[in-house]
Amino acid sequence: MLCPFCGHKEDKVIDSRESKEADVIRRRRECLSCSRRFTTYERIDEVPYMVVKKDGRREKFERQKVLAGLLRATEKRPVSMSKLAQLVDEVESKLAENPDREIATTAIGETLMERLRTIDKVAYVRFASVYRDFQDVEAFLGELNALIRQKRS
Secondary structure: OOOOOOOOOOEEEEEEEEOOOOOEEEEEEEEOOOOOEEEEEEEOOOOOOEEEOOOOOEEEOOHHHHHHHHHHHOOOOOOOHHHHHHHHHHHHHHHHHOOOOEEEHHHHHHHHHHHHHHHOHHHHHHHHHHHOOOOOHHHHHHHHHHHHHHHHO
16 A cells, blocks of 8 residues: 555555445554655446447346356256356356456357357257257257367367
C-alpha cells in the first residue's frame, strides 16, 4: 500500500475492524518511512463477470446455467458431479483471467465441448446438438461422422 503522504510502499497495520454488515474491513496503517497514519478499506470485488451472447447482449455469468446445461448433456451418463464442477471452474477461470471480465458464450461452448469430447462422447454429442443448434439430421450425422473419424485417427 502506498503511503498517501510520502509514497513509501511499506507500512504496518495497527488496527483492523469489520463493518457491521461484514462487507468491508477498515484498516488503520502507519507508514514505516514518515510514521503518519492513514486508513484503508478492503471490500470484495463486486464487478460481475459477464457473458456476451451471440446477438451481442450481455448477461451476468451464472454458474448454475452452465452446470444445468452440462447436467442435461450428461444425464444417465457415467460423469461425476466433481468433473462437471471442474469444467465450470475452468470457464470461471477463463473469465477471471480476462481483464474485461467478459467472455463470449461461443468461447464457453467451445471450451465445454472440447472437454466433454475427452470425458464422454455421448455427452459431447448431446451438448453439441444443442449448442450448435442442429436443424436437421444431416448436421447431426456430420458431427457424429467427424467424431468417428477423429476416433480412428
